[in-house]
Amino acid sequence: MKRPATGATRRSIGRWLAWGAAALSLLVGIAPARANTPPFQPGEELLFRASYLNFDAGKITVQVERDRSDGRAVWPIDVHAKTQGLAWLMYRIRQHFVSEFEPRHDRSIGTLLESRVGKENRVERVRYQGAKALVQETKDGRTVESAHPMLPGAQDLLAAFFELRGRPLAVGSRFSVPVWCGRKSWRLTGTVVGRQQLKTQAGTFQTKVVRLRTHFGGKFDAHRDLTLWISDDDRRLPVQIAADFFVGTMKLDLVSYRPGGLTAEQER
Numbered sequence: 001m002k003r004p005a006t007g008a009t010r011r012s013i014g015r016w017l018a019w020g021a022a023a024l025s026l027l028v029g030i031a032p033a034r035a036n037t038p039p040f041q042p043g044e045e046l047l048f049r050a051s052y053l054n055f056d057a058g059k060i061t062v063q064v065e066r067d068r069s070d071g072r073a074v075w076p077i078d079v080h081a082k083t084q085g086l087a088w089l090m091y092r093i094r095q096h097f098v099s100e101f102e103p104r105h106d107r108s109i110g111t112l113l114e115s116r117v118g119k120e121n122r123v124e125r126v127r128y129q130g131a132k133a134l135v136q137e138t139k140d141g142r143t144v145e146s147a148h149p150m151l152p153g154a155q156d157l158l159a160a161f162f163e164l165r166g167r168p169l170a171v172g173s174r175f176s177v178p179v180w181c182g183r184k185s186w187r188l189t190g191t192v193v194g195r196q197q198l199k200t201q202a203g204t205f206q207t208k209v210v211r212l213r214t215h216f217g218g219k220f221d222a223h224r225d226l227t228l229w230i231s232d233d234d235r236r237l238p239v240q241i242a243a244d245f246f247v248g249t250m251k252l253d254l255v256s257y258r259p260g261g262l263t264a265e266q267e268r
Helices: 007-025 086-090 157-164
Strands: 045-052 055-064 067-069 072-083 093-102 107-117 120-129 132-139 142-149 174-181 184-200 203-213 226-231 238-245 248-258
Touching: 055 248, 072 157, 093 157, 107 157, 142 184, 157 174, 184 226, 184 238, 184 248, 203 238
Parallel strands: none
Antiparallel strands: 045 055, 045 248, 055 072, 067 072, 072 093, 093 107, 107 120, 120 132, 132 142, 174 184, 184 203, 203 226, 226 238, 238 248
């Protein structure tokens, strides 16, 4: 039986797993200011089930931790992604992604990606410096450093998600968010289109529905808008995301949620 994907597609599926948790709710209207106390705190944990073409494809765990970097308070936001079931037999993917979120300035100061796709191991570190992203990639024992221009205020999808998650949603609002993803900088745009009740393994939620337009390119460019469901409460939980890519339909569903226990004001 011929496998439906190349090595490049396997890497793309890995990127989807790591990216999925980050892109779950980049969806807020740009007009209202963010709340003084964000809905996320150190100790928060989100678990998602990933499906591909309606088959169980993997799981994604997102955890907010606490650390200090150069004397500054930093909340490392950890994403652990792994294929499982039939997807694990075909595409052995494990990824660990960390965004070093600085709550005082509501933005990330850099990221770490540790990826294993089959027998391929890769480590990528990114530091944000002004209008540049400084990248250090180690692959097969060889390290390459490079610098890339990025849009003012851009940061990784995961950090942008957590920065924006605290803002209120307004049905009908539109937004444009500068992000850094896939070695390039672009604007994530979208619209809050309505409300819907949604049932998942984590429970039944009243949600707001958001349409997102991305610019990934290649096999993982969406040929229609991504759809995102966010809980319509103070937690702003990403409940579900669905996308039709050229390589097939993918979906993330919230399985469980554990709240954190430290406010931003206490940390600052």
